[in-house]
Amino acid sequence: MAVNSKKIAVYALVVFALYVIITDPAKAADYVQIGFEGISNAAQAIGDFMTWVADGAKN
16 A cells, blocks of 8 residues: 555656646746755755864864
8 A cells, every 4th residue: 555655646746746847837947946956055064064074073
């Protein structure tokens, strides 16, 4: 039963993504940009943390 629920959730997500892309491509592009900015910010934060740890965890 869990596999069927997962398939349904993935299918619904794909249908929603296609709907947004078809009905409003500019807004879909904004969503993609926001997602990539979030990933970039997370990677930057991890890099800053690793640098802090490598420097001996000093202020």
